[in-house]
Amino acid sequence: MVKIDAKIPEGPLADKWKNYKNNQKLVNPANKRKLDIIVVGTGLAGASAAASFGEMGFNVKTFTIQDSPRRAHSIAAQGGINAAKNYPNDGDSIYRLFYDTVKGGDYRAREANVHRLAEVSNSIIDQCVAQGVPFAREYGGLLDNRSFGGAQVSRTFYAKGQTGQQLLLGAYQALMRQVNEGNVELHTRNEMVEIVMVDGKARGIISRNLVTGKLERHFAHAVVLATGGYGNTFFLSTNAMGSNGSAAMKAYKKGAMFANPCFAQIHPTCIPVHGEFQSKLTLMSESLRNDGRIWVPKKKEDAEAIRAGKLKPTEIAEEDRDYYLERRYPAFGNLVPRDVASRAAKERCDAGFGVGTTGLAVYLDFKSAIDRLGRDAIEARYGNLFQMYEKIVDDNPYETPMMIYPAIHYTMGGIWVDYELQTSVPGLFAAGEANFSDHGANRLGASALMQGLADGYFVLPYTIQNYLADDIATPRMTTEEKEFEEAENAAKGRFEKLMSINGEKSVDSLHKELGLVMWDFVGMARNKEGLQEAIEKIQAIKKEFWSNVRIPGSTGGMNVELEKASRLADFIEIGELMARDALHREESCGGHFREEYQTEEGEALRQDDKFAYSGCWAYKGEDQEPELNKEELTFDVVKLVQRNYK
Amino acid sequence: MENTINIKLKVWRQAGPKAKGRFETFELKNISTDSSFLEMLDILNEQLINKGEEPVAFDHDCREGICGMCSLYINGRPHGPDDDVTTCQLHMRKFKDGQTITIEPWRSAGFPVIKDLIVDRGAFDKIIAAGGYVSVNTGGVPDANALPIPKPNADEAMDAASCIGCGACVAACKNGSAMLFVSAKVSQLALLPQGKVEGARRAKNMVAKMDELGFGNCTNTGACEVECPKGISLANIARLNREFLSAKAQD
Numbered sequence: 001m002v003k004i005d006a007k008i009p010e011g012p013l014a015d016k017w018k019n020y021k022n023n024q025k026l027v028n029p030a031n032k033r034k035l036d037i038i039v040v041g042t043g044l045a046g047a048s049a050a051a052s053f054g055e056m057g058f059n060v061k062t063f064t065i066q067d068s069p070r071r072a073h074s075i076a077a078q079g080g081i082n083a084a085k086n087y088p089n090d091g092d093s094i095y096r097l098f099y100d101t102v103k104g105g106d107y108r109a110r111e112a113n114v115h116r117l118a119e120v121s122n123s124i125i126d127q128c129v130a131q132g133v134p135f136a137r138e139y140g141g142l143l144d145n146r147s148f149g150g151a152q153v154s155r156t157f158y159a160k161g162q163t164g165q166q167l168l169l170g171a172y173q174a175l176m177r178q179v180n181e182g183n184v185e186l187h188t189r190n191e192m193v194e195i196v197m198v199d200g201k202a203r204g205i206i207s208r209n210l211v212t213g214k215l216e217r218h219f220a221h222a223v224v225l226a227t228g229g230y231g232n233t234f235f236l237s238t239n240a241m242g243s244n245g246s247a248a249m250k251a252y253k254k255g256a257m258f259a260n261p262c263f264a265q266i267h268p269t270c271i272p273v274h275g276e277f278q279s280k281l282t283l284m285s286e287s288l289r290n291d292g293r294i295w296v297p298k299k300k301e302d303a304e305a306i307r308a309g310k311l312k313p314t315e316i317a318e319e320d321r322d323y324y325l326e327r328r329y330p331a332f333g334n335l336v337p338r339d340v341a342s343r344a345a346k347e348r349c350d351a352g353f354g355v356g357t358t359g360l361a362v363y364l365d366f367k368s369a370i371d372r373l374g375r376d377a378i379e380a381r382y383g384n385l386f387q388m389y390e391k392i393v394d395d396n397p398y399e400t401p402m403m404i405y406p407a408i409h410y411t412m413g414g415i416w417v418d419y420e421l422q423t424s425v426p427g428l429f430a431a432g433e434a435n436f437s438d439h440g441a442n443r444l445g446a447s448a449l450m451q452g453l454a455d456g457y458f459v460l461p462y463t464i465q466n467y468l469a470d471d472i473a474t475p476r477m478t479t480e481e482k483e484f485e486e487a488e489n490a491a492k493g494r495f496e497k498l499m500s501i502n503g504e505k506s507v508d509s510l511h512k513e514l515g516l517v518m519w520d521f522v523g524m525a526r527n528k529e530g531l532q533e534a535i536e537k538i539q540a541i542k543k544e545f546w547s548n549v550r551i552p553g554s555t556g557g558m559n560v561e562l563e564k565a566s567r568l569a570d571f572i573e574i575g576e577l578m579a580r581d582a583l584h585r586e587e588s589c590g591g592h593f594r595e596e597y598q599t600e601e602g603e604a605l606r607q608d609d610k611f612a613y614s615g616c617w618a619y620k621g622e623d624q625e626p627e628l629n630k631e632e633l634t635f636d637v638v639k640l641v642q643r644n645y646k
Numbered sequence: 647m648e649n650t651i652n653i654k655l656k657v658w659r660q661a662g663p664k665a666k667g668r669f670e671t672f673e674l675k676n677i678s679t680d681s682s683f684l685e686m687l688d689i690l691n692e693q694l695i696n697k698g699e700e701p702v703a704f705d706h707d708c709r710e711g712i713c714g715m716c717s718l719y720i721n722g723r724p725h726g727p728d729d730d731v732t733t734c735q736l737h738m739r740k741f742k743d744g745q746t747i748t749i750e751p752w753r754s755a756g757f758p759v760i761k762d763l764i765v766d767r768g769a770f771d772k773i774i775a776a777g778g779y780v781s782v783n784t785g786g787v788p789d790a791n792a793l794p795i796p797k798p799n800a801d802e803a804m805d806a807a808s809c810i811g812c813g814a815c816v817a818a819c820k821n822g823s824a825m826l827f828v829s830a831k832v833s834q835l836a837l838l839p840q841g842k843v844e845g846a847r848r849a850k851n852m853v854a855k856m857d858e859l860g861f862g863n864c865t866n867t868g869a870c871e872v873e874c875p876k877g878i879s880l881a882n883i884a885r886l887n888r889e890f891l892s893a894k895a896q897d
Contacts, residue, residue: 052784067705068771070811071713087791123785130787132780132841134804134834141794160804165712169807173779180775188768211760240707275678279685280709388711391728391735392682457784506695508688552700557662558761560703561695 025469032057038220042069045432046226047171048456054178077164078285080156105440106590202428217479229411235515259416262582267409268341291369342406365401420463431455441590503548714810724814776855815870821862829886846893
């Protein structure tokens with residue numbers, strides 16, 4: 001086991017970031033021009049980092065698999081972004097945002113990182129407003145706020161139900177400004193397939209041009225991965241179809257540790273699965289829980305009648321409805337954190353009270369809000385979400401309650417990074433959802449946008465300088481060097497191997513098999529036997545994939561199936577890593593629920609004496625068991641208690 | 647309870663940017679009317695792969711109508727026969743049993759075909775790079791509440807900002823004009839005090855870039871507004887024209 005140094009700065013918690021900035025190394029403007037940075041991914045974290053680096057005077061190359069940086073999946077975030085502005089005067093502060101985030105994460109995040117996140121949260125809102133992000137406003141012209149799960153204050157800024165879109169477009173526009181000024185070189189439809197290491201440091205990447213199929217070599221003094229999460233391991237998730245964990249796996253195989261892979265978030269409010277050809281699940285924003293009330297029938301016979309299509313939800317009398325979140329958690333009600341709400345829905349459905357044709361759905365009802373505020377007010381708040389629901393389900397949520405069920409949404413685990421967001425590979429950084437840093441075992445709503453932009457605008461621009469300051473005398477390398485050639489050959493060999501399999505099964509059919517194993521055994525409720533079985537099943541899928549996948553076409557030119565196959569190969573390995581991590585973590589915390597570890601009331605039961613650490617997995621070679629390392633978490637400020645939302 | 651339909655597809659196939667394209671016909675049976683249009687194409691592709699043929703290439707990503715990646719011209723309409731939706735939100739219940747469905751890529755001089763139904767929309771990025779932003783660097787900006795903005799202006803800016811950059815407006819326009827796209831960004835930023843400062847420069851630079859990239863002129867037919875999945879209003883084009891003329895007058 002290696003000793004893990006998170007490089008947390010000295011001093012009291014609230015002074016650490018200030019102290020770091022006061023003492024870090026800087027790079028002067030003339031030297032910045034001599035230094036190259038590669039940023040992979042153009043979502044909130046990647047676009048904001050690349051734009052900021054460009055403004056500072058570095059030479060930046062940025063890569064995206066989509067046709068434009070504006071397509072990154074950050075765009076789909078609906079509800080909002082948290083900040084500790086305390087504009088509503090409801091008692092919020094940097095400390096409270098920090099505290100809520102550590103508590104919401106079920107005490108499995110690093111205090112110093114979370115505090116820094118809360119500190120810079122206010123600057124993000126200032127920055128976005130200056131960029132022209134059209135946040136919602138009050139009639140007085142000032143910014144409006146709403147509430148999200150896991151908080152008793154209103155600290156969420158929003159732009160209709162399209163906050164992620166507006167923040168991403170702000171970052172994208174800042175990025176395109178730098179492209180226009182020649183500081184950033186933009187590579188679209190271009191996927192990183194290998195990291196190039198020179199003398200133990202990340203010095204570039206091999207990428208595949210997805211239009212021509214050609215492999216390209218790119219040098220940089222430092223590489224930033226901002227490539228999002230790995231939720232699509234489950235096949236069905238709320239992630240975009242292209243979201244993948246491949247960059248993280250490339251980093252892992254080059255020596256970057258992968259931390260807490262089993263911490264995956266199941267979002268409580270998604271549109272339920274409808275059929276076997278379904279390609280993805282659609283999220284209904286958590287903001288709906290501000291006004292929507294979640295319930296199932298109190299009587300089993302009512303639930304059965306609804307499932308059989310003999311009864312409508314509107315025909316169930318008020319006293320026959322079980323508003324189970326309000327019943328179990330009176331203090332937070334429908335606004336409990338996501339993991340708590342998801343498990344409560346599963347508990348009711350497993351007990352036979354679920355609705356919908358499959359019995360795997362609960363109601364999200366707006367009737368009392370419409371009665372109280374009027375239909376227009378509800379339409380102004382959630383109009384686009386209601387429209388989206390109606391288009392998919394063909395049911396009018398103003399009249400009948402929405403049906404929702406939990407689905408995989410976000411991954412808290414990811415590439416391990418230290419306080420500077422540097423991975424265990426020198427010169428390789430990870431930002432946004434791709435890293436594991438700030439959300440512990442469960443992320444609070446409206447905190448992903450905050451973290452992505454914090455990393456990109458306000459953390460990396462400082463910390464990457466501290467690294468690059470030692471590199472000012474390192475000249476640009478030519479990509480003719482042997483390290484680049486070897487990395488390109490490794491990538492080429494991998495694609496050729498995939499093409500040569502020529503088996504019987506499509507990529508999607510194998511991905512669905514993996515997804516079912518993940519959902520059944522590594523999903524909302526996990527246990528020892530199930531996880532052991534999952535590992536065996538995943539290894540069998542891996543074997544099947546490498547001997548029986550069918551990829552039409554060739555490596556030359558655009559080949560979508562080859563892209564998907566290459567990503568699935570990585571998802572299979574991530575799936576196994578998730579199962580291993582879940583098996584080793586003999587406790588329940590946040591999104592990780594082990595059936596063996598629960599309170600009498602069915603709440604998650606942590607084992608702080610044994611598991612108050614981040615599990616950091618190190619790659620040990622093909623088909624070798626990975627090595628577990630531990631970053632012990634110390635809590636100097638927050639006291640560890642069982643989360644209580646009652 | 648599930649309804650299914652049988653359909654016939656006429657799909658544009660084109661091996662590469664310079665290759666000659668053609669329509670290919672496929673028949674699909676027992677397609678659930680609850681599946682989305684893209685799920686129907688997934689089923690088609692699964693069948694093609696199982697037969698050892700090349701699947702149809704099409705752009706898609708979020709499948710919830712916000713990323714702007716999907717871009718199919720279905721039965722003569724960008725994003726197909728439903729209003730206010732992208733192709734990924736279109737469902738098979740909008741089609742009849744036995745119907746023939748023609749699927750083409752966006753067709754415009756500004757969007758060359760890459761493969762099958764995939765086109766290159768890089769021109770939109772170039773137009774944004776020419777001026778679709780507020781020129782502020784990270785850090786050193788005033789407090790978010792320092793400047794009050796009237797709610798109606800903020801709301802109107804938000805409406806303009808909801809453009810997803812899919813290119814349906816260009817595909818719908820007989821002139822292949824990108825005016826609705828350009829005007830949405832110019833309007834959003836012109837409506838906010840932060841963007842007003844460089845409004846004239848922005849309007850001129852974005853329009854010049856649009857012209858340079860081969861997009862056609864606007865003749866106010868309004869087809870773009872009808873087909874826009876996000877309901878971006880023609881009023882934005884009027885505002886762009888005002889901004890552009892007053893910028894020119896200042897020269």
